[in-house]
Amino acid sequence: MDIIGQFPLFYFPEFGSAWMMGVTGTIHILASHTSVGAAMLFAFLAHKAYTENRNDYYPYMKKYGMFLLIFSYVIGSITGPGIWYTATAASPRGISALIHNFVWVWATEWVFFVYEVIGVFVLVYFMNKIDKKTHLQLTYTFAIASVGTLALIIGIISFMMWPGTQAYYTTGSASDAFFGVNTFPHMFLRLGFMIMLSGVIGLVISSAMRKENEALSNELSRKMGYVSILGGFITLFFFIWYMGTLPDNAHAVFAFSKDEIIQNRIILTLVFMAYFALAIIKPKFINPILASAMIGVILISGLWSGEKLRESMRKPYVAGQYIYSNQIISRDVSGKNIKSELPIIAEKGLLHVNPFVPQRLKTLTNENRLEAGELLAKMACSNCHSLEKTGVFRPLKDRLVGMDKEGVKAILYAIGDGAFSYMPTLKLPENEYDAMAEYFASLKY
Amino acid sequence: MDASVLLALRDPAGVPFYPIVFQILYVLTWALHAAFVLLSLGSMGLSLYGSAKGSSDKHWSILTPHLIQTGKISVSILIVLGVAPLLFTQVIYDPNWYVTNTLSGMWVFIFIYTLIVGYSMYYWYYYANKAQKSGSTLIGFLSFGILVFAGILMHNFAVTSIMPNAWMNMYAPNGVVDTSGWTFNVDVIRLAFMVSLSIPVVGIFLQNYSRFLSTRKDFEASFISYTAKLGTNLAVMGLLISAVLFVLWMLQIDYLFHPVSLATIVGVLVLLVMAKMNSNSYYTTLVLVVVALLISTMREVIRFDIMGKLGYSIYDYPVNLEIPTIVMFLGTFLIMGFVGVAYLLTMAWKVGKNEGVFDGSKDVLVSRLGKSTLYIMITWMAIYFVWGIGILFNNIL
Numbered sequence: 001m002d003i004i005g006q007f008p009l010f011y012f013p014e015f016g017s018a019w020m021m022g023v024t025g026t027i028h029i030l031a032s033h034t035s036v037g038a039a040m041l042f043a044f045l046a047h048k049a050y051t052e053n054r055n056d057y058y059p060y061m062k063k064y065g066m067f068l069l070i071f072s073y074v075i076g077s078i079t080g081p082g083i084w085y086t087a088t089a090a091s092p093r094g095i096s097a098l099i100h101n102f103v104w105v106w107a108t109e110w111v112f113f114v115y116e117v118i119g120v121f122v123l124v125y126f127m128n129k130i131d132k133k134t135h136l137q138l139t140y141t142f143a144i145a146s147v148g149t150l151a152l153i154i155g156i157i158s159f160m161m162w163p164g165t166q167a168y169y170t171t172g173s174a175s176d177a178f179f180g181v182n183t184f185p186h187m188f189l190r191l192g193f194m195i196m197l198s199g200v201i202g203l204v205i206s207s208a209m210r211k212e213n214e215a216l217s218n219e220l221s222r223k224m225g226y227v228s229i230l231g232g233f234i235t236l237f238f239f240i241w242y243m244g245t246l247p248d249n250a251h252a253v254f255a256f257s258k259d260e261i262i263q264n265r266i267i268l269t270l271v272f273m274a275y276f277a278l279a280i281i282k283p284k285f286i287n288p289i290l291a292s293a294m295i296g297v298i299l300i301s302g303l304w305s306g307e308k309l310r311e312s313m314r315k316p317y318v319a320g321q322y323i324y325s326n327q328i329i330s331r332d333v334s335g336k337n338i339k340s341e342l343p344i345i346a347e348k349g350l351l352h353v354n355p356f357v358p359q360r361l362k363t364l365t366n367e368n369r370l371e372a373g374e375l376l377a378k379m380a381c382s383n384c385h386s387l388e389k390t391g392v393f394r395p396l397k398d399r400l401v402g403m404d405k406e407g408v409k410a411i412l413y414a415i416g417d418g419a420f421s422y423m424p425t426l427k428l429p430e431n432e433y434d435a436m437a438e439y440f441a442s443l444k445y
Numbered sequence: 446m447d448a449s450v451l452l453a454l455r456d457p458a459g460v461p462f463y464p465i466v467f468q469i470l471y472v473l474t475w476a477l478h479a480a481f482v483l484l485s486l487g488s489m490g491l492s493l494y495g496s497a498k499g500s501s502d503k504h505w506s507i508l509t510p511h512l513i514q515t516g517k518i519s520v521s522i523l524i525v526l527g528v529a530p531l532l533f534t535q536v537i538y539d540p541n542w543y544v545t546n547t548l549s550g551m552w553v554f555i556f557i558y559t560l561i562v563g564y565s566m567y568y569w570y571y572y573a574n575k576a577q578k579s580g581s582t583l584i585g586f587l588s589f590g591i592l593v594f595a596g597i598l599m600h601n602f603a604v605t606s607i608m609p610n611a612w613m614n615m616y617a618p619n620g621v622v623d624t625s626g627w628t629f630n631v632d633v634i635r636l637a638f639m640v641s642l643s644i645p646v647v648g649i650f651l652q653n654y655s656r657f658l659s660t661r662k663d664f665e666a667s668f669i670s671y672t673a674k675l676g677t678n679l680a681v682m683g684l685l686i687s688a689v690l691f692v693l694w695m696l697q698i699d700y701l702f703h704p705v706s707l708a709t710i711v712g713v714l715v716l717l718v719m720a721k722m723n724s725n726s727y728y729t730t731l732v733l734v735v736v737a738l739l740i741s742t743m744r745e746v747i748r749f750d751i752m753g754k755l756g757y758s759i760y761d762y763p764v765n766l767e768i769p770t771i772v773m774f775l776g777t778f779l780i781m782g783f784v785g786v787a788y789l790l791t792m793a794w795k796v797g798k799n800e801g802v803f804d805g806s807k808d809v810l811v812s813r814l815g816k817s818t819l820y821i822m823i824t825w826m827a828i829y830f831v832w833g834i835g836i837l838f839n840n841i842l
Contacts, residue, residue: 005454007543008616010550011624020554074564077524081531082557088535089550089626092543093456096535100458103467103536104770110529111774111782117525118789121518126803129796134805137815138792141785144822151829165840174461174770179836329457336458336765355450356613358620375622 004341006327006354007092011378015393016386017090018325022311024082026304030197030295031076032149033190037198038068039116039139039146041227042123046139050132056216058127064205065124071201073120077113091383093327094160094318101177101320102156109152115145150194154187155179161314162247162321169322172335177320182245189242192234196272199228200298203279204291210284218283225279232272247321250313252421261309268301315384316424324424325383346427350379364431373439376432380424389443397445405441409433446540446609448756454540461767464759467533468745474529476734476741479639481526482596485519486640487647488512489567489589491679496574496582504671507664513571513585515650520564520592537759538748541606548615549605550626556598563591597636603744604630607751634697638690642740644683645720649733651676652726663800673723680720680729688713698747705743712736769832781821788814 010017042061049057087095099106119142127135155178158164164180167173206220243254254261275294279286318325322333329341344353351357351364351372361372377387385394400408414420416427428436460467495502495509535542546553566588573581605615605628615628655673658664691709695701712735719729752758792811796803805811 003450003453005457005539007454008547008612009622009624010547010626012550012626017550017626020550024554024557070565070568073521074568075561077521078557078560078564081524081528084531085546085553085557088543088546089553092547096456096539096543097458099532099535100456100460102770103461103532104767104774106532107470107529108770108774108777110525110532111777113525113528114782115785115789117521118786121521122789122793126792126796129799129803130792131802131804131806134792134803134811134815137805137819141788141815141818141822144819144826145785148822148825151826155833165837167840172458172765174767175832175836176840178770179833179840181837181841183833184837333458337763338457355447355453356616358613358617358622360620361622378624 002344002348002353003355004329004344004353005093006356006379008356009378009382010089011382014386014388014391016382016384016391017086018311018383019393021083021086021090022304022308024079024086026299026307028076028079028083029303029307030299031072031079033194034197034201035068035072035076035116036146036150036191037194037196037231038064038072038201039143040195041198041202043139043143044227046136050136056213060205060209060216060220062124062127063209064202065120065127067201067205069120069124073117077117091318091325091327093329094323094325097319097323098156098160101159101174105152105156105174105178109149112145112148112152116142116149119145147191150187150190154190155183158183158186160319161250161310162317164245168320168335169331169333170335172333172337180245182242185238185242185245189235189238192231192236192238194231196228196231196235197298199224199226199231199276200291200294202227203286204288204295207283207286207291208288210287214284221279221283221286225276225283228276228279229273232269232276236269246313249315249317249421253313253315254309261305264301264305268297271297312422315422318383324426326380326424326426327383328424328426330424342425342427346429349429349432350376351432354379364435369435370439370442373435373437373442376428376436377439380426380428380436387443389445396440397443400440400445402445403441405434405437408440409437412437446612446755451540451609451752451755451757454543455762456539459763459765460536461765462771463764464537464762467537468759471530471533471537472738472741472745474526474533475744476737478523478526478530479642479741480646480734480737481519481523483643483646484650485516485523486593486596487643487679488519488650489516489585489592490643491647492516492574493582493585493589496585500577504668507668508672510574511654513574517567517571520567524560537762538606538752540609540757541748541752544609544612545602545606548612548626548628549602552598552601552626552629554626556595556602559591559595559598563588563595566591593640596640597631600636600639601629601631604632604635607748609751609755634690634694638687638694641683641687641690645680645687645716646683646733648676648678648680648683649716649720649726649729651679652720652723653730656726657797660798661800676726677720677723681717684713684717684720688717700743700747703743703746705739705746709736709739709743712739777825781818781825784814784821785818788818 012020042064045057045061048054084095119138123138123142158180159177161182162180163169163177164182165176167176202224203221206217206224209220210217316324317330322329322331322338324330328345329338331340332338341353351362357375361368361375364372381387381396385396386392387396389397391397400411403411412428412433415423416425418425489512492509492512495505495512498505500506566584570581570585570588573584608630616623651672655669655676659669688710691713692701695703695706700706712732716729716732716736719732723729749759788811791814792805795805795808795811805815
């Protein structure tokens, strides 16, 4: 039987299903990065509190910890599996590839998570119930465990971009897949961002303490300003290094909006430098509303756009540069006995090889051509593009505007011949090209 | 569903270790996850009763905040423990996991945000109860309802995943493809049984709670005996309800005389006697863990059989052995995991037993476990970087 392991398709109208993953992922990154950054900040503050006998730091840590419990350990711990779930619905074979390569890495990360989740409750609720030395030791282990979760996930998300070297394709080894050329720059880029975020969140809490103790509030706001600047510097430094380790197709996508992205990043850097400088020079000007608004700016201008860019730069792949976004395996991975599915699709067609295509649509007829064309369009395109005339997320209405059937077909042929490095080289039988083109033309974009 | 389709849906990368290991880990970690699901459900539900009674009852005014706190921490732990069975199931049962998630894609999305809203509201309930706000019970009920709904959604995923013969019809009823992701299936008896278990679980928890606090001088003897008695009543009543529902579930699917089903019934009866006697609830808890493992095994047997009859056996999954990462997992799990969690739990136990500030630096066990955890973690980090740099040098130089 000529079938490939394709699953049923889930499509969210107007947007496509990938945006669900994007929204959940962005929220998770804010919460999880804050959590790791705060764990490091806690270790730093606990160390200072213990060695300099600064008992007044403990109430700050307690308040920060309570905030962390709700923000990172409610939102973060749910959106973590949430990315996984939504990715499974939107991109089942992409996530399956990651799971089957890295299940033990994820399982190891889980051990760190268990320590972190029990640890955060112990750390926060026992702050006044245990001696300072034990508390200090606990914050050290909590910080390392948190950084451990980053150390483990980073190789997996780096692999999503690409394995970094060719070794993985011949050995199939998880180690070769995990430690690519971009793994460490990516790790330190995120570590810097985490440090910066811990300072940004810390400013909300330190500024909220002004009424209780103004001198302490100002001192801690200054400290958070320095911490954020340090984190911001590390982020920028490693971002440049990270960009240099990305594959050609990523740079091809980046080149589309390079100037705009660089301009936005410069503006963001200047805005945040000014904000951190204000926290250091005039801490009394920082208040919880401004500090919370700055978190919103990071979420929308920094994280959402950054993650969207990272996702775009992976195109046409979704994992390891061997699975396309549309869930088709596009190359051999001899180390894992994985075979490219492109030849069989080119020969038999997507409708034929997908086990979830109903029998009545397997053979194209004049009666079912439009319906089958729509299904083909969803299977081949909807992971990245919304299809409707009112589509919102990377809509095809903007790309195929005013085109007739032959015009659309010409584009499909070009994609099949590999004319665009960021599009999947998906060759289809003539009758499937024809059905897809007829469907797109019928929409009259 | 045809065997060739199910086999094609396996990931072409194969599994990185022997499938039976994933199956065992799945059964083990699902039982752990379920234990905290049931504890959170039971303690949240019971806290609502206490919250509705208000602060006039001297026993409930102490017990209710503790139950709310238990529910709050349990939800966090159930989430983190729930990650493991999800991980292991999708390694060996790809068809079930991925087909379910795509068929119920909208519910998957709704599930995540339902959980966030429900759990955030639970924190609101916690603070409102602490501040003795009048609307706290209502907030608690809303939060509880939302979290139960999230549980029903999770049940939907579990039920849909074991209906392979109906998948095609769910995706393309009458041959017309439906990509909306609104597939929803419920098995009422199975769900009722799972939910009912929260009553004995919270009952046995209360017996433990009472036993644990009995050494503390700042808790009155009448409170200790009240909570013990309440626990016993809940455990006995809950076990009887669960036993009836379990038998009905087994009759429904014709598994009543399966050895695992019979062992579960025996386990429940033993639990019933031990809970009724309440001579040492810590031992009762150990039996409860065994029963949880049996229920987890039962679920797996049902799934294994359904798939087996269609020609899909996880034991035939092609294996591509992956040694370095399993060594990392086992080393981390067995050394860092056990020492680290022992450190945290020992400290929590001793803080709970202590009436003032607990000086861990003078406690030999806590101090030793703390140092060991720290050194193990530092060593872990060092190995990680040496390993990574070694691989990278080998591949790029």
